[in-house]
Amino acid sequence: GAVVSQHPSWVICKSGTSVKIECRSLDFQATTMFWYRQFPKQSLMLMATSNEGSKATYEQGVEKDKFLINHASLTLSTLTVTSAHPEDSSFYICRATQEEVNTEAFFGQGTRLTVV
């Protein structure tokens, strides 16, 4: 089945620094990438949707200048958390879709971000 590789799986960073999270689709073309955030005991909340070669569409309440998303190719999308603060500590996970596949879900492995 299709695989989405997400790195890093966990990262600890100092407050004020930036962190980049990568998601790569290994054997298919990811036309659309969804980025989610999950706080403890909460559901996955959609942060933004990106289509290859286009600007990302952000959900209400998500700062586009703080969470930079790049989807420059059909196999790579990145999320950069800029000037991270402790409240940004969360589980970030990507999900890639092939438009012709309707039932499978291709999640990345997730990234546990801790800002100290």
Place this chain on the structure above:
Amino acid sequence: GQNIDQPTEMTATEGAIVQINCTYQTSGFNGLFWYQQHAGEAPTFLSYNVLDGLEEKGRFSSFLSRSKGYSYLLLKELQMKDSASYLCAVAPYYGGSQGNLIFGKGTKLSVKP
């Protein structure tokens, strides 16, 4: 608005059967997913229902009633490794936004010996 409800926690005994319910109210409907998520890990796909009825896959079955906005996940012959959170998610749109799912908060299932 969009809303998905499922119980927060459930406990069951090894070898038993457990049913996790999910109700939804969404602006559109293009299928309902169930995922299993162990702590600190990505969700893994369990099932997809878009038509009414029961879909069986091994020890897991999923049921959907679109008229009632209701689904359940049935787990049989419970094993300790089934202890996890189970997420109900609805795809509200058809087409290019198929992948945009609305997730419930998940039901944390604890299987005890």
